[in-house]
Amino acid sequence: MTSTTTPGAAPAPTSTAQRxxxxxxxxxxxxxxxxxxxxxxxxxxxxxxxGGVFRITEGLQKDFGEDRVIDPPLAESGILGTxxxxxxxxxxxxxxIQFDGFVYPAFDQIVSQVSKMHNRSLGKxxxxxxxxxxxxxxxxxVEHHSESNESYFAHTAGLRVVSVSTTDDAYWMMQQAIAxxxxxxxxxxxxxxxxxxxxxxxxxxxxxxxxxxxxxxxVVRTEGSDVTVLTYGPMVKVALAAAQAAELEDxxxxxxxxxxxxxxxxxxxxxxxxxxxxxxITLSEAPTFTSIHAExxxxxxxxxxYHLEAPVLRVGGxxxxxxxxxxxxxxxxxxxxxLHAVDTVLNY
Numbered sequence: 001m002t003s004t005t006t007p008g009a010a011p012a013p014t015s016t017a018q019r020x021x022x023x024x025x026x027x028x029x030x031x032x033x034x035x036x037x038x039x040x041x042x043x044x045x046x047x048x049x050x051g052g053v054f055r056i057t058e059g060l061q062k063d064f065g066e067d068r069v070i071d072p073p074l075a076e077s078g079i080l081g082t083x084x085x086x087x088x089x090x091x092x093x094x095x096x097i098q099f100d101g102f103v104y105p106a107f108d109q110i111v112s113q114v115s116k117m118h119n120r121s122l123g124k125x126x127x128x129x130x131x132x133x134x135x136x137x138x139x140x141x142v143e144h145h146s147e148s149n150e151s152y153f154a155h156t157a158g159l160r161v162v163s164v165s166t167t168d169d170a171y172w173m174m175q176q177a178i179a180x181x182x183x184x185x186x187x188x189x190x191x192x193x194x195x196x197x198x199x200x201x202x203x204x205x206x207x208x209x210x211x212x213x214x215x216x217x218x219v220v221r222t223e224g225s226d227v228t229v230l231t232y233g234p235m236v237k238v239a240l241a242a243a244q245a246a247e248l249e250d251x252x253x254x255x256x257x258x259x260x261x262x263x264x265x266x267x268x269x270x271x272x273x274x275x276x277x278x279x280x281i282t283l284s285e286a287p288t289f290t291s292i293h294a295e296x297x298x299x300x301x302x303x304x305x306y307h308l309e310a311p312v313l314r315v316g317g318x319x320x321x322x323x324x325x326x327x328x329x330x331x332x333x334x335x336x337x338x339l340h341a342v343d344t345v346l347n348y
Contacts, residue, residue, distance in 0.1 A: 017200040023193040025167040026056050028201060029174030030094065034064055035205045037092060040178055042069045043079055044096030044132075053098050054134060054193055076102055080109035080131070087129045088117075092178055100135040101144030107152070114183045115158030130177045130184045135163075136234045136285045137332055138191035143322040148286035153185045154263040154295070161263040162215060163187035163233035167197035169213075169260060176215040179208055184215075187262075189234035218266035220273065224255030227342050228273040230296050231283040232259040235333060239283055242338040252346055262292055267299060274300050278309040279345040285332055288316040310348035313341045 020028075034040045042057055048071040051058030061069035072079050076097060083093035097103045103110075110131065117127045137146035154161045160182050164170045170188075177184040213219060221236060222243050229239045236258050243254035257273050259265060274280050280300050282293040297312040315333045323331050 016202050017198050019196045020167055020199050021194050021196050022164065022167050022170045022188070023054060023056055025170035025197075025199050026164075026174055026188065027058060027060070028199075029171045030057065030178070031060060031063075032171075032205050033092075033094075033175050033178040034060070034068065036175075037178075038068075039090060040068070040092045040094065041086060042094045042096070043072055043083060044070075045074055045079075045098055046071060047096050052096055054190060056132075056134075056188070056193075057096065076104075076106040077109055080106035080114070083129050084109060084113055084117075084127060087127045087183075088125060092128050092130075094130045094132060094178060096132045098134070099141075099145045100133050100147040100149055103131070103133055103149070106131075110153065110159070110183075110185070111156045115156045117158075118182070119158060126181045127183050128178075128181045130174075130180075130186050132186045132188060134188045134190040134193075136189050136191060137322065137328050138234065140325045140328075142325055146322045146328065148284065148317065150185070150187055150262055151286060151291045154292060158183070159263065160184040160215070160261070161187070162261050163189065164260070165189065165192065165233055165236035165258055167199040171199055171201070172208075172211040172213070173215060173260070175206070175208055176211060180215065187233060192234050192237065195237075213260070216261040216264050216266060218260055218269040219258045220269065221256040221258050222254070224253035224277060226252040226254065226277055227279045227281060227345060228255045228257060228270075228277045229281045229283050229338070230257050230259060230270060230273075230300075232262060232292075233284065235283045235285060238333060238335060238338060241335055242342065245335060245339065246342065252342055254342060259296075265295070265299070267303070270296070270300065271303055274304040275307045278307055280304070280308070280312045281315055281338070281341045281345065282312065283315045283333060283338060285317050287319045288314040289319045291316065310345040313345055315341045 047057040048061035083095050086093045231239045239256040282296045293314040
């Protein structure tokens with residue numbers, strides 16, 4: 001895999017570019033996929049007339065009908081099981097889980113059936129489906145509504161697991177995930193839904209060959225020379241703020257790598273960045289114990305050991321259940337915790 005370096009630069013505006021939110025970019029991505037392929041179906045609680053809890057599917061049932069944007073009963077395991085059957089019959093279902101913590105009733109379907117079907121059938125059967133999961137905290141909610149459970153699925157062979165952090169990725173990665181013949185767990189950072197970025201929607205249904213990055217490709221969001229921060233999803237913005245704050249104070253130069261794909265992981269980009277900087281911090285909202293943090297740190301330790309000037313540090317949620325909303329700002333990693341970790345690896 002190769003990286004594409006975009007050193008802190010916003011996409012160059014074009015005549016068809018516009019500022020839009022991650023939520024609307026996800027909607028546009030699903031719309032394009034549905035226009036491209038009549039076998040694409042959407043399923044989820046209240047995603048039809050309501051447009052979903054976060055209005056990500058707003059307007060799609062009106063335009064594509066109740067046969068393609070389906071409001072099933074409140075039963076996650078049943079929704080996933082139905083989607084498995086549809087995928088085996090040649091459809092490409094896109095399932096919405098209302099909140100991260102609601103996926104557990106469907107966990108067995110995903111890890112026991114969806115992930116293993118292709119291998120179990122010796123490649124004869126494919127399960128091309130997407131499971132959309134709004135995840136993470138920062139919206140004033142509590143456990144079951146603010147969790148970062150991506151490690152469960154990244155641990156399961158047979159699944160692709162991705163997370164977006166920009167409008168551009170939301171638009172293109174959604175289409176790439178739907179077009180993939182592999183099942184994809186698609187994590188959407190709910191507290192970033194209404195943040196805006198420049199997106200070129202062009203005209204008509206885009207060619208996926210024009211996507212700026214592959215689905216499994218990491219991206220260097222800003223270049224640096226002293227410390228690499230490996231992150232994804234909602235924490236990308238925090239990492240970029242830390243890099244900017246350090247730069248304004250003539251502090252250390254921080255390189256931010258947005259993983260985008262958590263499984264498979266773009267280890268070529270990780271390795272190249274850590275070799276450049278010699279120091280590494282992992283950053284996500286998830287508790288650090290047996291997590292994506294642990295995998296990133298172990299991989300860097302194993303493959304970049306002779307280039308490291310300090311141990312890899314993990315900055316994440318604490319190893320406790322997600323706290324009451326009045327305490328979540330203490331639980332979630334912030335700018336100060338990232339900069340403290342940067343100082344620690346530099347002073348090692």
